[in-house]
Amino acid sequence: MKIAFSTSGNDLNAPLDMRFGRAAKFLVYDTETQAFTLVDNTQNMSAAQGAGIQAAQNVAAAGAQAVVSGHCGPKAFRMLSTANIKVYTSNAATVAEALSQFQAGALTELTAANVDGHWA
Amino acid sequence: MIIAVASGKGGTGKTTVAANLARVRGDVTLLDCDVEEPNVHLFISGEPQGEPEVVSLLVPEVDESRCDGCAACSNFCAFKALAVLDKRVLVFAEMCHGCGGCARVCPQDAIREVPKRMGVVETMGADGVTVVQGRLDVGVAMAPPLVRAVKAHIPKTGDAILDAPPGTSCPVVATLRETDFVVLVTEPTPFGLNDLKLAVEVVRELGLPFGVVVNRADSSDDRVATYCREASIPILAEIPDDRRVAEAYSRGELMVDALPEYRSLFEQLYTDIVRLLQNPLIAGVARASCPCFMGGTPMPRGALQGPHC
Numbered sequence: 050m051k052i053a054f055s056t057s058g059n060d061l062n063a064p065l066d067m068r069f070g071r072a073a074k075f076l077v078y079d080t081e082t083q084a085f086t087l088v089d090n091t092q093n094m095s096a097a098q099g100a101g102i103q104a105a106q107n108v109a110a111a112g113a114q115a116v117v118s119g120h121c122g123p124k125a126f127r128m129l130s131t132a133n134i135k136v137y138t139s140n141a142a143t144v145a146e147a148l149s150q151f152q153a154g155a156l157t158e159l160t161a162a163n164v165d166g167h168w169a
Numbered sequence: 170m171i172i173a174v175a176s177g178k179g180g181t182g183k184t185t186v187a188a189n190l191a192r193v194r195g196d197v198t199l200l201d202c203d204v205e206e207p208n209v210h211l212f213i214s215g216e217p218q219g220e221p222e223v224v225s226l227l228v229p230e231v232d233e234s235r236c237d238g239c240a241a242c243s244n245f246c247a248f249k250a251l252a253v254l255d256k257r258v259l260v261f262a263e264m265c266h267g268c269g270g271c272a273r274v275c276p277q278d279a280i281r282e283v284p285k286r287m288g289v290v291e292t293m294g295a296d297g298v299t300v301v302q303g304r305l306d307v308g309v310a311m312a313p314p315l316v317r318a319v320k321a322h323i324p325k326t327g328d329a330i331l332d333a334p335p336g337t338s339c340p341v342v343a344t345l346r347e348t349d350f351v352v353l354v355t356e357p358t359p360f361g362l363n364d365l366k367l368a369v370e371v372v373r374e375l376g377l378p379f380g381v382v383v384n385r386a387d388s389s390d391d392r393v394a395t396y397c398r399e400a401s402i403p404i405l406a407e408i409p410d411d412r413r414v415a416e417a418y419s420r421g422e423l424m425v426d427a428l429p430e431y432r433s434l435f436e437q438l439y440t441d442i443v444r445l446l447q448n449p450l451i452a453g454v455a456r457a458s459c460p461c462f463m464g465g466t467p468m469p470r471g472a473l474q475g476p477h478c
Contacts, residue, residue, distance in 0.1 A: 096249075097248075098248060098249065098264055099248060099249025099250075099261075099264055102249045102252050102261060102264075103249055103252075105252075105254075106252060106253075106254065109254055109255075124261055124264075127259065128252060128254060128259060131254050131255070131257060131259055132254045132255060
């Protein structure tokens with residue numbers, strides 16, 4: 050399966066970005082091939098609104114079945130749920146640490162947004 | 170004449186200036202465009218005139234039986250109010266600005282627009298001043314459409330004074346558009362100066378003539394005055410840092426009612442605005458007599474050359 054991690058960097062040692070919608074990019078890791086690709090999300094960093102919605106479209110288009118990030122707001126959660134993408138939160142320092150947490154089954158799946166939206 | 174009272178910083182005295190100006194002027198419509206927290210009514214109350222007018226925004230509703238998931242709507246929407254995933258459209262109505270573009274571009278005719286309530290406009294009358302205020306519903310985040318609904322009550326003839334929301338964002342721009350003159354209220358503090366500069370950038374971008382009122386003026390900080398002088402911005406009035414003004418305010422009284430000696434300050438302010446609008450040579454105050462504004466219809470920027478262009 051493919052897992053999308055929010056990050057500001059370019060490899061597994063890069064920091065896990067606590068923000069989902071306004072992360073600079075997503076590292077999409079394929080557990081079968083153990084390879085990853087990077088999905089750019091910078092157009093959302095300065096978006097006036099709707100960053101979470103667009104970011105969810107980006108990870109869905111990348112074929113991810115799971116997202117690991119620090120937080121997930123209501124609109125992004127609704128998008129990801131619709132796309133059948135599971136959302137996990139982690140406070141890991143790096144993508145690699147979050148990945149090992151995920152593979153160890155140490156992350157719990159969100160059943161609702163864990164932060165409020167910025168627009169009510 | 171339509172005068173808007175605005176400020177970059179909140180709490181500088183916009184409502185104080187707008188309400189006192191309206192009181193000394195009389196026979197004027199005072200519109201509270203700070204629809205997130207209207208407060209003019211605390212100072213000029215009056216008998217409600219009719220029932221509150223409910224204001225709604227038209228937002229998209231998708232007929233899933235007709236939608237084929239082509240994403241024309243979500244590609245068109247600048248505000249991400251529609252998203253398409255797995256050929257299914259999700260509507261985020263709270264993001265919608267009500268432009269109606271999605272319904273127009275839908276090739277399947279699968280979108281219809283339905284009203285979504287966003288707030289009310291209330292009208293009150295008191296001693297010659299008609300107060301019109303917008304009140305956004307709790308939980309609604311988008312003010313500009315309601316600001317425009319308030320401004321629809323600007324009389325075709327006669328004078329109007331608009332109390333703008335604080336800041337420099339969309340609700341402020343929605344308030345200032347199509348006005349004749351902007352009064353920027355500030356205070357002689359570093360915050361007041363910083364946010365005044367931001368507000369000046371906005372009114373200059375909008376091409377509106379404007380001047381500054383310094384509230385709570387004292388002699389301790391002259392940086393606002395220095396900035397205005399260097400930027401050729403007229404200081405129209407200075408309201409002194411007078412404890413009695415604050416006391417009257419805290420009782421919900423108008424300054425000119427509680428302290429009649431301030432009447433002349435606001436009468437002079439009004440007179441000066443009228444005078445400035447007749448004088449195209451005063452820097453920053455040129456639109457009204459610029460050729461591009463002849464006949465009262467703004468022309469596209471650069472269509473004719475004048476001091477405002």
